[in-house]
Amino acid sequence: MRLDKYLKVSRLIKRRTVAQSACEGSRVLVNGKERKPGYAVKVGDEITIEFGSKPLRIRVLALVETTKKQEAEGMYEVLE
Template structure:
């Protein structure tokens, strides 16, 4: 399954066009390498995504053949890491005066 479709099916990103923009913008890595939206996803891959001001790292547990129900979408990935990207505003305030 393509990476952009997997992001939609697993409900990591709600809409496929948005998933394609995020991935093709260089914000997704698959096993440590920058991925394209057409990259094939396999069980055991480690997926890293920067989305807005958040960073996520997932292990892919299952790749479905098609769409899945909302209840089963949680079984597709395991969250390994999740954090916000912190911006130090104090430095910006010093620069701006």
């Protein structure tokens, strides 16, 4: 699954276009490296998203094409 789509489906970022611009703006790191929106996310990847001054670090637990709001939190585990 593409990185930008994962961020949108997991509801970490509200819109896919916002997720794409965050990736292109070097605000999203996967396993410590900057990645483009088309990067293929895998289970176990650690994603860091820089929201302002407070970064959010998560571990990917599941890849699902579509999900309900209540089930979206099961797609990742918050590390920091």
